[in-house]
Amino acid sequence: CEALIRDFKQQDNGLLGIRVEGGRRFRVREAGVQKDQLLVADVQWLQELPDQPLGEEDADLLALLEALAEHPMVASLDMGGQAEGQQALSNQLAYLLPFNEADKIDLLQLDDPGQRLDAIQLLLDELQGELFI
Incomplete structure (x- = not known):
């Protein structure tokens, strides 16, 4: 961008x-x-597709963004830690989460923010699975 x-x-x-x-x-x-x-x-x-409001299915990812915003390094970015819609939530998480560069690029190439949130959740599930192996 x-x-x-x-x-x-x-x-x-x-x-x-x-x-x-x-x-x-x-x-x-x-x-x-x-x-x-x-x-x-x-x-x-x-x-850009019209932004979609956050729904109940986005609550866990929104809570994750709010938790990330409390970290001093994230707080220093002055991003606010809040998202008004799926576009803002998906963009901020794609930026802040520790995904590899190729995964981040793949996420940001998705035009639909709902699909981006689904892909973020899948990547998080994979990370969690790797931690418990």
Whole structure:
């Protein structure tokens, strides 16, 4: 997705710290590297499906997000730990949970937030199964 710069400041180590918020989603059609090493791409902007309200079936995942929000590292992200609909809940969990990069990409490529929540639950079930083997 596009990254919208929301805040920035110079860090003590001299690096620039940037806080971004995800914006519109897209698919990369073609990508390349310019002579100055700048990455450029031709993208297709994706239409978002209308967000669906959270239902009873989402209660456990919402509780998980609220629990994650209490962790100091997550709290420092200032994400709020709240979700108004399935889109926000699925996006925040996909970002915060310790899934591997390929799984995160697969999740975020799903257009339907309800399907994304179902896929997150399956990944959580797999993680839980691995912990008890």
